[in-house]
Amino acid sequence: VLSTSYGRKPVNDVALMRDTFSDISTQEGFVFLTPIVLFHNAFSADLNVDYGNLKTTLSYLTDEPTNQDAKNLETIQTLSPLSILGLYASLDLSPFTIKKLEVYGGFAAIHGGEIKDLNFEKKESSIALASGRTLYKNPLRLGVKSEMFFVYNRAVEGDMRLTYDTQLKGSLLSAKVKHSPVNGLTVFAGADLIGVESEQTPESAGNFLDQHKADDRFSAGVGYVF
Numbered sequence: 001v002l003s004t005s006y007g008r009k010p011v012n013d014v015a016l017m018r019d020t021f022s023d024i025s026t027q028e029g030f031v032f033l034t035p036i037v038l039f040h041n042a043f044s045a046d047l048n049v050d051y052g053n054l055k056t057t058l059s060y061l062t063d064e065p066t067n068q069d070a071k072n073l074e075t076i077q078t079l080s081p082l083s084i085l086g087l088y089a090s091l092d093l094s095p096f097t098i099k100k101l102e103v104y105g106g107f108a109a110i111h112g113g114e115i116k117d118l119n120f121e122k123k124e125s126s127i128a129l130a131s132g133r134t135l136y137k138n139p140l141r142l143g144v145k146s147e148m149f150f151v152y153n154r155a156v157e158g159d160m161r162l163t164y165d166t167q168l169k170g171s172l173l174s175a176k177v178k179h180s181p182v183n184g185l186t187v188f189a190g191a192d193l194i195g196v197e198s199e200q201t202p203e204s205a206g207n208f209l210d211q212h213k214a215d216d217r218f219s220a221g222v223g224y225v226f
Contacts, residue, residue, distance in 0.1 A: 001048040011038045011065060016129055017076040018117075038079065040065040053092040060085050063113075070120040082113040082133060099147040100155070106141045110134050135208040137167040154180060170196035170209030189220040 015036040022029040041064040049056045065079040090104035113133040117125040143161030150156070156179045164171040171194070178188035196213045 002045070003048075004043075004045045006041070006043045008039060008041050011040050011079065013133070015068075015077040015079065017068075017070060017074050018129075019072075019074045021073075034074075036068060036076065038065055038067060040079075053095065055090045055092075057088045058086075059088070070118060072120060075117045075119045075125045077129065078116045078118045079133060080112045080114040080116070083111045084134075085109045100145075100157075101147075102145040104141075104143050104145070104161075108136070108139050110137050110139075132207070136163070136165045137207075139163050139165045148177070151179065151181070165209065168196075168207050168209055170194065170207070170213070172209065184225045186223045186225075187221070188223075190218070192217040 015038050017034045017036050019032045019034075020029070042061070044059070044061045047058045049058075061082075061084040063082040065081065067078045068076060070076040086106060086108035088104070088106035090102055093101040093103065115128065115130045115132060117128045119125060141161055141163045143159065145157065145159045147155040148158045156177060158175070158177045160173075160175045162171060162173050173193045173195075174190065176188060176190035178186055180186050193216050194209055194213050196210055
């Protein structure tokens with residue numbers, strides 16, 4: 001199955017234009033932020049090939065933003081074009097096991113997507129509000145889904161996956177457990193643990209994984225479908 005799409009639409013994240021100045025008499029600095037809505041041309045293509053219990057997907061995405069120029073002495077975020085090539089595969093091992101079991105993995109190569117703060121002269125500012133549009137650069141993901149055990153003949157399902165970025169040298173370990181005690185009601189609990197390698201390169205420092213390496217998250221919730 002081949003699926004393609006094209007659209008010209010607003011960028012999901014709002015760009016910021018800022019004006020920075022100070023009052024000489026009070027030695028007080030001021031920063032005014034103005035949100036700017038940018039548009040982009042997005043094209044995607046997905047090729048799905050399934051064979052028995054094996055499912056694969058090859059995806060490609062291109063993103064061409066339409067930037068705006070900074071006004072007067074202000075500085076504006078300028079988005080670079082972005083392209084992503086991804087591969088995903090999953091294997092259902094349930095026919096060979098007593099319980100439901102599925103293993104999956106994927107890899108993505110991300111190019112571009114940098115964010116630069118440019119002034120009205122097209123010169124890059126020494127201060128940047130953000131450096132990139134994506135959380136990862138070259139992520140590799142491996143995971144497993146399985147029925148862990150049963151409570152009153154209803155399965156408690158678990159999903160554990162590890163995402164490692166070969167360029168940013170960091171990893172995200174996520175685990176989630178969910179159970180439906182009655183029809184329509186679901187309870188779940190999850191955890192996300194982030195780690196980075198001790199030797200960071202200039203390219204890997206300051207990214208999403210590096211910034212949140214000490215921000216592990218634990219969550220729980222209840223959902224009901226009427």
